[in-house]
Amino acid sequence: MIRRTPVETKINHERWLVSYADFVTLLFGFFVVMYSVSQVSETKYRTLSETLSGAFSGAVQTPPTNLPRTALVAPDDLLNTLNAVLSQQIGAGMVTVSGNEDWVEIAVKSQLLFASGSAAPSTAAQQIFNELADVLAPFENAIAVSGHTDNVPIRNQQFQNNWELSAARAVAVVNLLAYAGVAPERLAATGYGEFQPVADNNSAQGRAANRRVVLRIARTKREAPRLSAGEAVEASPSPSLAPAFIPEPVSEESEAAPNVQRRRAVDSAEESAVDYRETAPIKPVKLNNGGLLFTSDPDQPRGKE
Numbered sequence: 013m014i015r016r017t018p019v020e021t022k023i024n025h026e027r028w029l030v031s032y033a034d035f036v037t038l039l040f041g042f043f044v045v046m047y048s049v050s051q052v053s054e055t056k057y058r059t060l061s062e063t064l065s066g067a068f069s070g071a072v073q074t075p076p077t078n079l080p081r082t083a084l085v086a087p088d089d090l091l092n093t094l095n096a097v098l099s100q101q102i103g104a105g106m107v108t109v110s111g112n113e114d115w116v117e118i119a120v121k122s123q124l125l126f127a128s129g130s131a132a133p134s135t136a137a138q139q140i141f142n143e144l145a146d147v148l149a150p151f152e153n154a155i156a157v158s159g160h161t162d163n164v165p166i167r168n169q170q171f172q173n174n175w176e177l178s179a180a181r182a183v184a185v186v187n188l189l190a191y192a193g194v195a196p197e198r199l200a201a202t203g204y205g206e207f208q209p210v211a212d213n214n215s216a217q218g219r220a221a222n223r224r225v226v227l228r229i230a231r232t233k234r235e236a237p238r239l240s241a242g243e244a245v246e247a248s249p250s251p252s253l254a255p256a257f258i259p260e261p262v263s264e265e266s267e268a269a270p271n272v273q274r275r276r277a278v279d280s281a282e283e284s285a286v287d288y289r290e291t292a293p294i295k296p297v298k299l300n301n302g303g304l305l306f307t308s309d310p311d312q313p314r315g316k317e
Contacts, residue, residue: 179203
């Protein structure tokens with residue numbers, strides 16, 4: 013009879029680690045889901061809840077986002093709603109909300125929205141403007157977005173000056189609002205650079221207050237709120253790339269003959285464009301009478317016989 017050697021079986025006392033790792037993974041996923049649910053906008057959650065209720069009850073309901081935007085919200089009502097929606101940011105001193113009979117103004121500090129010298133919106137910026145879009149999307153009030161900076165010069169690969177930076181930040185906010193559902197035809201973006209300060213740039217606190225993005229929601233839908241002539245400073249992306257054209261003063265003659273004024277404007281623009289054309293080098297030409305003529309025209313005659 014053959015005797016078999018007994019095989020020793022080793023018992024792994026660490027098998028519990030596999031179950032424990034699975035449990036930790038599931039627990040992590042649970043908290044991620046809970047956090048994502050806690051970040052849902054109240055307005056979007058209410059819309060989803062009403063849509064699901066209508067679907068299970070058999071009632072046919074049109075989602076609010078598909079409704080035509082025909083209503084205007086009053087500045088006072090909008091001011092109260094925004095104070096409630098932005099209460100956390102207002103309490104932290106990062107957002108101020110004010111208003112009058114013509115518009116409601118929302119001023120957001122740039123350090124909450126963008127990194128220094130950048131126009132890329134932060135996660136906080138996306139959340140804030142998603143919440144604002146939920147409030148503003150159902151209405152037709154015009155919205156003007158303006159970017160502002162301090163007076164510290166900037167020059168990097170993206171922006172040559174503060175005008176460009178402020179304009180890019182205003183455009184970024186407009187894009188966020190449009191992406192979140194605000195009608196693009198209601199939006200306008202303007203960059204003011206450092207030329208509209210609200211505090212003294214000689215202190216760090218003053219410069220921080222001047223770096224901001226301002227939204228003005230008008231009480232009308234046809235045009236955005238306009239600043240006074242002394243406040244308006246338009247952003248120029250690259251002043252040296254295009255010829256400047258200043259129209260002639262309007263006189264009684266030009267008002268009576270608009271076609272003449274239009275021809276003058278076209279002629280002046282064409283004359284300004286000549287400076288930007290490539291010209292031949294200037295060379296001296298010896299004249300028959302012994303003199304020299306400096307010209308860039310190779311066909312220039314050499315003088316009278």
